[in-house]
Amino acid sequence: MQLYDAAQNATGLHEAFRKVAENMPVVLRTLKEAHQVQETLARSSNIAYNQDIEKSDWEVKPIFVTCETNVELLGKIFEKVVPADEESRLEHYRKVVAIVLPGKKKKVEELMKEILEKLQLLHTYQFFRKEPSLLDDEGGKYVNTGSGPRNVHEGSGEQYNNTISGGERNVHPAGWRAQVTGTATVNTFTGGRDDSLFPDADDAKCIALYYSHFHEAHPVLVCRTLYASHGYPQNVHLVVTFIGAQYAQVSSSALANALRASMNPIDETQASSVQALLLYTIVLHALHRTNEAEDCLGRAAKIARHIGMNDPAFASNTAGGNLEVEESYRRTWWELHTTDIYVAALHRRVAPSTALLRTMPQLPGLSGQSSNRSLQSFENRVFALGPRVQYSSACYKIEASRIISRILSLDPTHTTHISDVEAVDHAIASWKLYGPSEQTCVDNHGDVDVSLFQAHYLILCASIFLHFPRSALPPRVPSAGDIACARAQAVEISSPAAAHHTAKAIAASTSMANLAALPCPLDNHSPFFVCGLVLGTVVQLAAATLHLHDPSQLQRHRDHVVLMLGALGHLGERWTVARNAVACLKAISQVIFVDPAVMAMPEQAYVIPAQFENFSNIDWLDMFTPDEIQGTVWNG
Template identity: 40%
Template sequence: MTTFGQHGHSITSDSIAAAIDTPLPSSGPTYILADKLPVSTLTDSRRQTRPEAILDSEHVVNLYYSNFHPAHPILLPRHMYGQNYPSYLRLVVQFIGSHYSASQSGDPLRIQTATALKDSSERTAFMVQARLLFAIAVHARGEPNEGLAMLQDAIELAISLGMNAKSFSSSNGGSIPCLEESFRRTWWELFVVEGIMSAIHRRSMMKTTTVASEVLLPCEDSTYTDGACFSDSPTLAQFAERHFAEEEVSFSSSCYRIEAVQILSRVLSIANAEAHPDEVQAIDNSLAAWTHYVPPEKRDLISNSGEVDELLFQAHMVIHWATILLHMPRSELLSVHPTADIFCAKGDKQMPSTDTKHAHASKATDASKELSNLAAFRCPVQKHTPFFICALVIASVVQLAACTLHNCRCMYQHKDRITLVVGLLKSLSLNWACAGSVLVKIKKIAAKVLKSEHCTMTVASTQCDSCTDSGLGTSIGAEDVPWLEFFDDPTIMSFDRFAPGLLFPDEGS
């Protein structure tokens, strides 16, 4: 088996400091890596008045790298991180890291960080990174519109700088392989995050797909973490050609994540629009085929040491999410789907079925089961991307719809999955406010569905011989669904009850 990247290059913190603090030669735009004053040049009195001084910066930076970085690994590895990053990027790192702290709050940094990121004079790749990371964080805090706007700013700046060009990283990375890799990862992270946010907001077009993506694909995370980056990273075309290659080639987990979002973007293009049956089937074929092209050594998401491959985890998450978005609007599940918007699970309009509605329902329900299977992994949930919250929500909505359609014999299967999702949302709400919001909604809906008078759980009912969760042979209308009434309740449809830092409102109110 061939592996891309046989030659590595090491890097030291001194060399990265020199690259950031030294203007680039004329080979590229000098404003990308402009001189930055380290925070140590500030007077003690001035530092004491800055919000970042409130935090134990070393502690929250460690929390950022331990919990958030594995899911969105675009910044330099921890041992290369230092005061040489511009202050606004360090503010973002501290702001995000504070969400994993039990003793420190990032709320004092929220306004200042957002203000710093509005500086239009900072047209740098570091500003792109800062805005991208901040967009993810504010979305997870329950500010989806602010997160989307910040992401769009990051994408527009990246395109104007030419970060989508193959030459950008080499021209602006100071001949430092890890810094070049960081810039390459940033462009692809913009693509991935825009795809996921587009799914959440049901946007059919992605800005990052309107320009040519010539950037080389990211290397394996373990290689990047060690500070040894490959000089022969593959292109997107080389990755796509593997389907028909004579020899199986090993690619990084990031590559499969990127491909998953490519398929997701195709789903979004027809998510709420009538499409020819052949087009729907072609996209469904891509979704089904994706798993078969994950190499054997990457089939197990958990290593021998018990660590989860977070980027491959996200790739599977995106594929199952995209499957739901493709099939649920074309199934009878939509008849019992909430008609009002719920965070991360906006209501879709019914689409003409291109297959039997039962087939569409079966595929959507199976995908929701796979998402709940990801949730069953025994690993620290805070290390998953905050976007996993939205994946859990869409999985629970499908399970609740299927539960309403299904017979009583299989109620326990749905209940177990929804119980698992609720548990994960409860744990994730300790870090991200949006999980606390959807937790209240899902619990209230589940309590109504699972305590339905027409279906009582017994030992006998949990021992069915056959249970497919597909809702086959059922027909139900919205008037038969006991939980839709919750979505007319403004107290559970609004984020107003979830001010930053308030994770658990009074559920009894």
């Protein structure tokens, strides 16, 4: 502890060291007390209870391991850096990080942030395992009989008792408010809140799931530790709860209805309205409510333009000096920008208005840091002569989406001049040369850089959007008769240009399958990865129809399709758009890959899937357009 005390007064240290030193005593005490609680509970004479405690120990052990590992690493860093001379502390910091954190990007502030997030998760876990403060058939007032804040019920609804030190939660007829005393902050949600909206899961659990599974892919809000104190309006809180509920795999029509109602009308002067609508857009798209998603996205873009979120000064002028909020506003604009472009490409629209604006805010910064770098400085990094500047992974995601925007301006009917197509093709190739490789998406410890993963599948989508329509691949889903004929003869590709585009489209599709094969959990990726997987599968299926006569080629296409269908099937457990896509693509795959002439049991008549008739002769890329999505293709 003396080491951390010394760090608070040492000169020449980054501010992050002082912040870590301030938090460390609380962290150490919390870990110690948590261990003591588990040990005390384990001494119970109740056998069933002991079994539950053993299960609890097993469930929370990874949390303790992560926290204690990070504490140990921080200790090693502080031991080397704090006693050093002021002038050499930065150099000592670089050296010790290279030794104790080989191959990892974590800094002291990131190690502490992970500890605090894990402890928050531990607290949430323990909160949900507590016995109810009253049985369902008990009633009456809750009376405070000791020191500390009171829990006062002032209307209909459920009373929440304060089960830990630090405050209370009061329930009011017109809404709900987490009221705390001391140095903590007050979080008020306006509008009505009824706990019957979501009887199967608590808000806090859904918020925790939102941050652990969704936030990193779309980081428009402040970090987890600041969420409660920031005081987001009800529509933001409801959409966060709703997204978290998808990961809890519980549903509530009342919650869904309340969320929908909270978006109409909406305050068109607030950045939080853009955040709410943008998050709602993403989850609606994932739930295959495409027209609603497009409506919300259009409203979000309109409000963002109206309040000037694209202005470089907007974030600093409206965040009240809070750097975390400033950064969240910048991230919100860029998430809106990339989402707007991606959805336009999927639905075969022209470039959206957010892609055409000339003024843009500063780029998102590295983890835990604000950014003062512009889009122009990032684009011009390729000409820099000095040391390579490190940019956040989000910057590469933004660049990939802007390349997609350039594709949207090209005429898809082959009348675009070849030099324009080549220029975009070269931009895609340059992105791969100047950006981090796909292998860096996952480090040696299995930690995923979700933004970089998104950047890679976006650039692969860009390649498919550019090359597929110009390739020799059949633009439409062939009929069963066409597939039967193709098995008998090879398909000749007469145009060298078409062969070039074909090879590049297939290569991008294969790389999409490689992304799906990376050793990382699929659940933490953006729901938009579903569309990348569908695009990749579509290209492989189209290519397979050209190679039905070639068993080795056909087997390769089959392997890629099977992998991507498996990934889609996993994502389909949560997202409707993936579940519907699997049903569609499996029917097509069966007709392409199952040859009735070589079936294992020829005595059984081969039956073409009934769903296949819904897809035959539809443009492969039109599967994403709202007209087809709302029609027979997806609904069977």
